[in-house]
Amino acid sequence: VRVSELSRVTGVPVATIKYYLREGLLPRGRSTGRNQAVYADEHIRRLRLIRTLREIGRLGIEDVRAVLGAIADEELPLHDLLGVAHRALGPRPDPSPVTADVEAARADVDRFLDELGWQVGSGAPARRTLADALVALRRLGRDCGPEVFGFHAEAAERIAAYELERTSADDGRAAAVEGAVTGIVVFESALAALRRLAQEHHSRLRFGRRGSSRAPAEGSRPAH
Amino acid sequence: VRVSELSRVTGVPVATIKYYLREGLLPRGRSTGRNQAVYADEHIRRLRLIRTLREIGRLGIEDVRAVLGAIADEELPLHDLLGVAHRALGPRPDPSPVTADVEAARADVDRFLDELGWQVGSGAPARRTLADALVALRRLGRDCGPEVFGFHAEAAERIAAYELERTSADDGRAAAVEGAVTGIVVFESALAALRRLAQEHHSRLRFGRRGSSRAPAEGSRPAH
Numbered sequence: 001v002r003v004s005e006l007s008r009v010t011g012v013p014v015a016t017i018k019y020y021l022r023e024g025l026l027p028r029g030r031s032t033g034r035n036q037a038v039y040a041d042e043h044i045r046r047l048r049l050i051r052t053l054r055e056i057g058r059l060g061i062e063d064v065r066a067v068l069g070a071i072a073d074e075e076l077p078l079h080d081l082l083g084v085a086h087r088a089l090g091p092r093p094d095p096s097p098v099t100a101d102v103e104a105a106r107a108d109v110d111r112f113l114d115e116l117g118w119q120v121g122s123g124a125p126a127r128r129t130l131a132d133a134l135v136a137l138r139r140l141g142r143d144c145g146p147e148v149f150g151f152h153a154e155a156a157e158r159i160a161a162y163e164l165e166r167t168s169a170d171d172g173r174a175a176a177v178e179g180a181v182t183g184i185v186v187f188e189s190a191l192a193a194l195r196r197l198a199q200e201h202h203s204r205l206r207f208g209r210r211g212s213s214r215a216p217a218e219g220s221r222p223a224h
Numbered sequence: 225v226r227v228s229e230l231s232r233v234t235g236v237p238v239a240t241i242k243y244y245l246r247e248g249l250l251p252r253g254r255s256t257g258r259n260q261a262v263y264a265d266e267h268i269r270r271l272r273l274i275r276t277l278r279e280i281g282r283l284g285i286e287d288v289r290a291v292l293g294a295i296a297d298e299e300l301p302l303h304d305l306l307g308v309a310h311r312a313l314g315p316r317p318d319p320s321p322v323t324a325d326v327e328a329a330r331a332d333v334d335r336f337l338d339e340l341g342w343q344v345g346s347g348a349p350a351r352r353t354l355a356d357a358l359v360a361l362r363r364l365g366r367d368c369g370p371e372v373f374g375f376h377a378e379a380a381e382r383i384a385a386y387e388l389e390r391t392s393a394d395d396g397r398a399a400a401v402e403g404a405v406t407g408i409v410v411f412e413s414a415l416a417a418l419r420r421l422a423q424e425h426h427s428r429l430r431f432g433r434r435g436s437s438r439a440p441a442e443g444s445r446p447a448h
Contacts, residue, residue, distance in 0.1 A: 048365060051363075078431040086424060118424075119425050120421050127421070130421070133414040136406075139275075140275070149414050155415070156415060156419040156421070163423065182361065193350040194380035199388065199407070199408065203307075206391070
């Protein structure tokens with residue numbers, strides 16, 4: 001297909017495609033002379049992956065390059081490849097100095113994950129995110145340990161196990177990364193939305209009055 | 225306590241406390257003459273709540289005012305009060321025009337929630353977030369309906385039910401809101417972090433080699 005068709009199929013503007021070509025993120029198409037080139041299915045797949053990383057994962061160009069490099073490095077085991085994607089998606093390291101309560105919370109989280117038996121790299125950004133959540137609770141005056149996250153940890157593990165069952169190494173490394181990035185980002189957002197919706201539902205079951213709220217029961221107030 | 229002590233106990237700077245006093249978000253303390261006032265436990269609690277809304281919920285001053293107003297409105301049922309907090313925490317409405325695929329996804333999500341039997345207000349921001357996630361999957365070329373979120377919906381409902389069990393109306397309306405906001409925001413962040421950590425763990429179980437990855441097995445390479 002021509003670049004215009006490639007743009008139509010993937011929804012990526014032609015100017016953006018040319019930018020990816022210049023940056024070397026997308027391999028050149030087969031030249032057909034006179035400044036034209038044709039692109040194959042591999043270009044469509046690669047472009048979809050870049051789009052996932054950019055738009056869903058909100059990765060910068062250099063992080064996209066790192067992930068694509070990890071995919072190309074056939075020596076790198078799939079698990080480590082997923083680790084590269086995870087780290088690229090994680091929050092940037094916070095440059096502010098680590099206060100004593102943050103340091104204590106990080107140690108607590110490390111111990112908590114050890115006790116769960118989870119094998120997680122010591123530099124995983126999500127360790128810091130979890131410690132920050134614990135710090136937030138404590139600064140609000142709650143006297144709690146990381147065990148306060150126990151129920152959520154169990155739920156998260158069931159979800160992750162379900163998701164990983166659906167990730168196959170057979171589809172190739174690029175497909176595994178695309179699936180992982182989609183899974184990490186899109187389903188993270190979906191899960192957060194579903195939890196809020198379910199909170200509203202359960203809040204209604206628990207505290208709501210029947211029918212639409214704030215509407216007075218029939219006859220309880222004069223019409224006016 | 226004096227304003228300096230109020231600042232020390234809550235961790236909110238004196239200048240910020242004075243700003244909240246000027247804005248009427250925090251009631252004035254009991255005047256003890258000569259430009260001094262003393263503050264009571266209710267001020268500490270109110271300040272903690274404002275801090276939760278501002279720092280954890282990242283609410284603007286006007287949204288904080290709306291939530292505090294809803295707490296003060298004793299006529300408003302607790303469920304609706306929680307709804308006010310939910311909406312204040314939700315994403316701002318996206319001003320970009322709604323494309324056909326977004327509209328279709330929103331209708332799909334509405335139907336999906338109906339089928340789940342969840343009672344959720346039609347204006348809940350999380351409906352839009354979930355529809356956006358569905359659009360993202362479809363734009364990536366996945367041919368899927370909202371049922372793709374079925375497993376996550378079940379997990380989210382279990383989590384919400386667990387969380388709501390711990391929310392009591394007996395502690396007062398301000399405490400219920402503080403608990404809800406903390407629950408919505410801090411545990412949302414914690415759940416996302418736990419899911420990523422669990423993904424890494426299960427990815428290692430599934431694709432990782434035993435021991436630290438990329439380190440050669442003992443004796444497989446000469447030391448150098």
